[in-house]
Amino acid sequence: MTRHHPTDLLLAVDHVQRDLATDAASPVARVLKEADLLELGALLDADALAQALDEALGGLSQFPWRPLTDTGDVWEQTPVGRVVLDDTRAGNTLRGLLLSWAMGNTVLVRTSRPALWRSVFAVLREPGFPLPAAEVAAPGTDAEGTVVTVPDLVVLSGDAVTPSDELYAGAVRPGVPSVRIRPTPGRQGPQAPVADLDCRSPWFRELFTSVYLAGTSLDAARRADPDRASRMDARLRYLVGMARRTAHYRDLPRVDGVADLARLPVLEKAVLEAESLPRGRAMSSGAVPSGEVLRSGASGGEPRYIVYARTDWENMVREAIPLLRALGVHNGDRVLNALVGGGLYGGLMTTASELSRMRVEAFSAGQQVTADLMLMLVRDFSVNVLLGQPAVVLPLLREARRRDPGLRLDKVVYGGTPMTESDKQWLRDELGTRSITSILAANDGAQIGYQCDRLGGTLHHVNDDYNLVEVVDEDGTPLPDGETGHLLITAMQKFEGPLIRYRIGDMGRVTERDCPCGVSGRVLEYLGRSDGQLKFxxxxxxxxxxxxxxxxxxxxxxxxxxxxxxxxxxxxxxxxxxxxxxxxxxxxxxxxxxxxxxxxxxxxxxxxxxxxxxxxxxxxxxxxxxxxxxxxxxxxxxxx
Structure with a gap:
């Protein structure tokens, strides 16, 4: 069965929503008016639907898998196949159609107004995004599939329905399930979007099945996925659709998938700096502010401020936790986090957010770490993992080792700058360190790759579901695997301040490799800054x-x-x-x-x-x- 992706449904809804907002007499509006759906415009809220699905599914960007923080295993969520809806109320039918399609199900609507629902299907298909099949049949027709009853939504006053406050449903019907909403008397507060109510309701759970994949990590599930190409294409379609909300990307052409990536322009650092805060707002979507703002290290000039909207931040954390597990950070570890923080710099803040959700004990010292603090934490708290930047922590480790020759440290995870092989050997010989791993990351787009303890040199596994890595020549033309060039990243899960084909200023080459750690696929050999070419x-x-x-x-x-x-x-x-x-x-x-x-x-x-x-x-x-x-x-x- 062809897999469909919820993000394509979101793009279709967004298209219809924008059409309604700009032209009240459009063909879309006419069809919805005939279906008594026009006044239910809140049902066609792509942002509310995206947020509700993201929370209900444990991350749209991780779908169809839901990683488990404490074990590293995943749940796989798959559509039930065919959903049968009885068209008793137009709003209920539309709610059922949208969420059934979002989960990848085909839909049969049993209705006395077939022409009308065919028109609704056509309206949602008009933008051209791939959606599941849908058909109509007469009421009472025998049909194979999962029959789903979408409940009425009604607002209560005390224990009774207040007709003037009925929500998309009318009066409560005997024998028909309903979601009853009881507002606090005398208070006017925000009301949860309909999509949020639906995605928390039992009927939504009837639209998909979940299978627990014991011993399978998110990375392993993705790499074994036979529909990987389809998934990556849908990811890119959604990213481009969201990016077009910004002034910078407003005229970006629509793409069908990754094969079209090279058609898109390269984002140069000078352009990003000019159009990002505080100099410009062209990279902003204008959405309600949320999330975290970080700053660049500004080692080459004035700082730039990087916005991670709430969902972007959640995606970063969701993706980083399995990565930290792959780097050797396991349940019960005690981690000294000595990455640099403060001044809105992200190293300490991002990892502290990630470690706080893991079953580890974290000691977030940042750059305030000292040799004495290291010795105390190892001695009194049994700290066994150090997370830091070599330029900062290696001198302190050597001083701590001089003061206490018995110092031992089981694991070191580093980032920010490379670590030489001689320094790795010193850790093994002098501190008994058995696992030395690294994260390749940038404040702009977070983690780009990771080096497990079985890879050497500057080789890193890449996670293209999070940051899609390209190697290109000076003009932005993709190079074959194995050739050295400039690195571009496309941040597949960052939608505020999007980064599409962003030249990060580094050089490298990509090859395919079967790693002894069990991970097979693309490996990036990081060759340093592109300004590391000294010409004279x-x-x-x-x-x-x-x-x-x-x-x-x-x-x-x-x-x-x-x-x-x-x-x-x-x-x-x-x-x-x-x-x-x-x-x-x-x-x-x-x-x-x-x-x-x-x-x-x-x-x-x-x-x-x-x-x-x-x-x-x-x-x-x-x-x-x-x-x-x-x-x-x-x-x-x-x-x-």
Whole structure:
């Protein structure tokens, strides 16, 4: 059976709703008036319907699965197949039709006004989004399928129905189920949308079945899904439809699915900065404000403020909890969260939200963490997991280890900046760390990928259901798997301040891989910032290659600064290491590995066109960004 997706129904309802709002005499309005449905416009509220389904199903963006926080398993929710509705009241029939279609069921309406309901079907199909089949039959016709009785909705005054307050239903009918709404006397408060009442009612549960998939994670269910392509196409259709509510994306062409993605323009960082708060509002939908606002680290300029509407935030948390489990954070762990927070920066806040829903004990210290605090938490609270950024926590861990040689830490989860292989080995040798994993993320779109403890280097599993990753050339043209290029992300579950084909400023390549951890599929090799290409003397050296060449010297952090001094290009390389290093030794090793770093050239010997300077610093000595806690890896003063 072809799978249908609730988001397509939402797009169709949104289209009808907008048509009604802009043209009271439109063909849509005429059909609904004939069906006595025009005054029931509240039933055609796409936002209310989306919110109600999201809560009832445990996340529209995770549907048809519902992940369980405490176990990592999922429930799979599938349509019952065919729903039979008896057309006794137009409003009830429309409610039944919308939710039956949302769950992917075909529908049979037994009615004495077949032409009218065929017109309603046609109105909802007119936008062209794929919806399940629907047909009509005479009242009382025998029919296979699940017969669903949609209850009346009535407002009560005391114990009696108040005719003037009847809600879409008329008087209560003997023997017919109803949802009775009893308002507080003398109070005028907000009334729950009809969709919310319906999605909390027993009749809604008759529209789908749930099967518990013991031992199956959300990621595993998605990767094994035979309808994955259909699901991803529906995700993108919905994202584009929602994005068109913003001024920036208003003229975005409709797409059928992922195959059309390359037709859409690349979102450059300069454009995003100009059209995001506080400079502009073109990325805003104008919806009622909700959720959280974060800020960029602003390591390359002025900060930008990133809006996560309430549903966007919920989606991030829902997706991150299974990811944290894949990273080795399990029930009963005690987690020291030392990611940077404050000033609206998101590292600490996002992970604190996620950990608060897990069956773990969290200690959210942020950048205020100290070696003494680490030792106390491990000793007195049995903390066994550290979550932090290498540039911040490694110097503290080494100081804590110096003070207490018996310090042990079972698991380390890191993000923000890469961790060198020599530092990973130090954790294993000195602290007995058995699991070292990482999260690849950005404030703009949250998690992009994760490295399990079986992947090495900078390889990361990707979750395209959350952030769809592309590798493209300078012009935004997709590159084949295995080729290196610029990374674009399409945030599939972020609808306020949407990010479609956003160039995040990083380089990488994607391949298919069967990982020993059991996860098969796309793997991203993260190759660092796109500004990590250092060009001088008509040659190019990559930041990541230089850092890799310094592995043998146990360098933890590397900063490269280019400037021009009296006609001479000067590259200053600053290192941090737990070892006391000799700049001359590092200079010799680098010039041998990279001839472009040597002073040799093909010009007059009297000209000095290039100079390499190496500075060696202890851990923690280089300046950290006060917001993100990161070291600025590449600084090009030639652009100043």
């Amino acid at each position: 003397k008509s040659m190019t050296v990559y930041y990541g290659e230089m850092l890799a060449a310094l592995e043998e010297f146990r360098v933890s952090q590397l900063q490269a600064e280019l400037s021009t001094r009296e006609g001479t290009e000067t590259l200053v390389l600053r290192t941090e290491s737990r070892e006391e290093l000799d700049p001359a030794v590092l200079h010799a090793a680098l010039t041998e590995a990279f001839p472009a770093l040597s002073g040799e050239h093909f010009y007059d010997d009297g000209l000095r066109l290039f100079e390499l300077v190496v500075e060696c610093h202890p851990e923690g000595a280089l300046d950290r960004n006060p917001v993100s806690g990161k070291i600025r890896t590449v600084i090009d003063r030639r652009l100043d």
